[in-house]
Amino acid sequence: xxxxxxxxxxxxxxxxxxxxxxxxxxxxxxxxxxxxxxxxxxxxxxxxxxxxxxxxxxxxxxxxxxxxxxxxxxxxxxxxxxxxxxxxxxxxxxxxxxxxxxxxxxxxxxxxxxxxxxxxxxxxxxxxxxxxxxxxxxxxxxxxxxxxxxxxxxxxxxxxxxxxxxxxxxxxxxxxxxxxxxxxxxxxxxxxxxxxxxxxxxxxxxxxxxxxxxxxxxxxxxxxxxxxxxxxxxxxxxxxxxxxxxxxxxxxxxxxxxxx
Ligand SMILES: [Zn+2]
Numbered sequence: 001x002x003x004x005x006x007x008x009x010x011x012x013x014x015x016x017x018x019x020x021x022x023x024x025x026x027x028x029x030x031x032x033x034x035x036x037x038x039x040x041x042x043x044x045x046x047x048x049x050x051x052x053x054x055x056x057x058x059x060x061x062x063x064x065x066x067x068x069x070x071x072x073x074x075x076x077x078x079x080x081x082x083x084x085x086x087x088x089x090x091x092x093x094x095x096x097x098x099x100x101x102x103x104x105x106x107x108x109x110x111x112x113x114x115x116x117x118x119x120x121x122x123x124x125x126x127x128x129x130x131x132x133x134x135x136x137x138x139x140x141x142x143x144x145x146x147x148x149x150x151x152x153x154x155x156x157x158x159x160x161x162x163x164x165x166x167x168x169x170x171x172x173x174x175x176x177x178x179x180x181x182x183x184x185x186x187x188x189x190x191x192x193x194x195x196x197x198x199x200x201x202x203x204x205x206x207x208x209x210x211x212x213x214x215x216x217x218x219x220x221x222x223x224x225x226x227x228x229x230x231x232x233x234x235x236x237x238x239x240x241x242x243x244x245x246x247x248x249x250x251x252x253x254x255x256x257x258x259x260x
Contacts (some may be wrong), residue, residue: 052132
């Protein structure tokens with residue numbers, strides 16, 4: 001999404017803000033958010049965990065937390081807002097940024113840019129950052145107990161992995177989702193670290209590639225899965241049927257022959 005924004009609207013200015021679902025702004029005030037953001041120039045786009053960041057001039061940043069079903073994107077014509085538009089930003093020439101969110105687990109806030117480290121204090125490291133090492137991943141599990149997959153979903157340990165990509169990363173690392181954390185060897189931590197980075201980078205590339213236009217979001221995140229959603233289908237590596245079980249309330253998919 002962030003790559004698309006930079007491509008579609010490399011430089012723009014927010015002319016007006018329309019908040020159709022004020023609960024997504026809470027606890028901030030819709031009027032205050034609109035007053036702060038209106039007229040500001042967009043000076044850059046970024047991402048932290050699953051938040052899209054619009055850096056504005058005068059030291060402000062709009063933070064769009066995508067939640068489960070949120071999409072944030074640019075459209076050329078604000079008269080054609082998608083069905084689940086909750087907040088939109090009018091831009092010059094009739095274009096708009098749209099926050100579309102069918103299930104409304106997301107939210108939109110504005111912050112002083114300098115306050116972002118505090119806003120994100122509870123988040124773990126970004127796995128795609130250059131500085132993210134396997135030792136850092138292992139260290140983040142030092143006081144964690146229980147199996148490896150729920151650990152990967154814990155955004156305070158490492159960000160970015162939801163249910164799909166945690167399962168896929170474990171398959172790529174050939175580690176069973178129910179392996180207890182303290183039992184992982186250093187070579188396994190190295191393999192998991194590498195698998196997480198490779199899996200997320202490929203997922204982002206695939207999602208970017210299949211979003212043919214800015215407002216189209218097919219099941220991008222289900223592309224190129226090895227185990228997720230493939231119960232009973234043959235493993236792409238060994239042909240064993242993919243197994244599913246429920247772990248910490250979530251569906252988990254794995255190959256019992258490839259993953260140990
Ligand atoms: Zn297999």
